[in-house]
Amino acid sequence: MATMTQAQRGAVLITGAAGGIGMAAVRRLDELGFRVFAGVRKSSDGERLQREISARITPVLFDITDDASIAQAAEIVTRAVGEVGLVGLVNNAGMIVEGPLELIPTDEIRKQFEVNVIGHIAVTQAFLPLLRKAKGHIVNISAPTGQVAMPYLGALSGSKAALEFVTDALRSELRPFGISVSIIEPGAMQTDIFKKSAASAQQFRQRLPGELLQLYAPALAAVAKALANQRLESPGVVVAAIVHSLTSRSPKTRYLAGRGTGMIAVLRLLPDHVRDGLLLRAFGLANTRRVS
Ligand SMILES: NC(=O)c1ccc[n+]([C@@H]2O[C@H](COP(=O)([O-])OP(=O)(O)OC[C@H]3O[C@@H](n4cnc5c(N)ncnc54)[C@H](OP(=O)(O)O)[C@@H]3O)[C@@H](O)[C@H]2O)c1
Structure with a gap:
């Protein structure tokens, strides 16, 4: 894909840019010529991105669960891009609250939904005026747990399923404005x-x-062992989906990115008890003794 100038590509904001998928996406989008605003929570992370990737990156300090800091970030980006607006918003920040639902304190469950769902809605609301100017594209990063609930990842599954539905509604609501919306399930x-x-x-x-x-x-x-034994992939495959959604004339509404994600659609079609059995086996729980 040919490198274009920042003026040709336009500006994108990506949240959760300090590491993982977010940082890999920042690196690639910068290489491709986008003007990248990188959402981070610590100024040291912003400086690290500039040092390790490129001085062209503009770090923006905000927490997606803090309305005041989101508003401040929107002001900063608005001043920087002006009437040109944003061609992309990647809602990537996220976290996992793991464990059986009975054992997770409710403040942790609230945090899971605050970060993985409400935070993305709040950021989207704040940056929509800029996306409207450029008829931009929104990418929400979900997970297979958004399609199929996993045992001992119930809080995460609930939050990603909520994000899936919110994204589906948003896609229809923003169509009249020429703003497209994709969701990626890595x-x-x-x-x-x-x-x-x-x-x-x-x-x-x-x-x-x-x-x-x-x-x-x-x-x-058993769950700790199953999670430790997962075969992890490099985030490049997710970055490729982000890039496709931001550069294609007809971005897909939904991207499956990575090994095993194709199975999710099949799992969804199975009768509940069959799916439960398969998932319990996958988590090493099939032989867990029945507790009386
Ligand atoms: N890795 C996977 O296997 C996988 C699979 C499916 C989906 N995903 C999704 O991919 C996305 C990125 O995850 P990752 O794997 O790259 O994890 P990661 O390396 O832990 O990155 C998550 C990023 O989100 C940021 N973040 C967390 N809470 C935040 C908040 N309140 N405000 C602003 N930023 C916040 C973190 O910032 P700090 O560094 O400041 O904490 C971090 O930069 C998430 O949405 C995740 O659910 C990941």
Whole structure:
């Protein structure tokens, strides 16, 4: 794909740009000539992107769960791009709250939905005036859990399923304005997201009564093993989907990006009990003793 100038490509904003899929996308979009606004939460991360990728990157400091910081970010980007607006918004920031639903404190479940759903809506609202100017494109990063709920990832599954429905509605609502919307469902990628979720689960479990934890101990061990054994891919395949959606004249509404994601459509069609059985087996839970 030929490199074009920033004036030809236009400007994009990507959230969650400090690492993982977001940082890989920043690198590629910059290479392709986009003017990249990189949403980060720490100024040191913004400086690192400029140092490690390119001084052309413009870091924008904001937390997608903080309305005031989103408004400030929108002001900064508006001043920078003016009437030209934004050709793309990639809602990529995200996190995983893992564990059985009975054991997750409700403040953690709220955080899961705040980041993975409400944050993306808030950012989209704030940047829509700029996207309208350029008839831009919105890309939301979901996950296979948005299509098929996974056991012990119930909070994540609920949040990504909500994001899928919000995205479907948004696509129709924005069509009259010439703004297109895609959703990407990446498979298991090599990023820090699983390490972070395991560390955070470890922390909130310390607040739980021991006897409750004991009930779930065999299942927690099996799930930890299954997650550790996942075959992780490089995020390049997700970046390729982001690039396609931002550069194609007819972006797809939905992208499956990565190994195994094609199975999701099949799993959805199966009767509930059959799907439950397959998923339990995949998580190493098929032989978990029935607790009386
Ligand atoms: N990796 C996978 O296997 C996989 C699979 C399916 C879907 N996804 C999705 O892909 C997206 C990117 O994940 P990743 O794997 O690249 O994980 P990652 O490396 O952990 O990146 C997540 C990014 O989101 C940012 N973030 C988290 N909470 C935020 C908040 N409140 N405000 C602003 N930014 C926030 C993080 O910022 P800090 O660095 O400041 O914490 C980080 O930069 C997520 O939406 C995830 O659900 C990933």
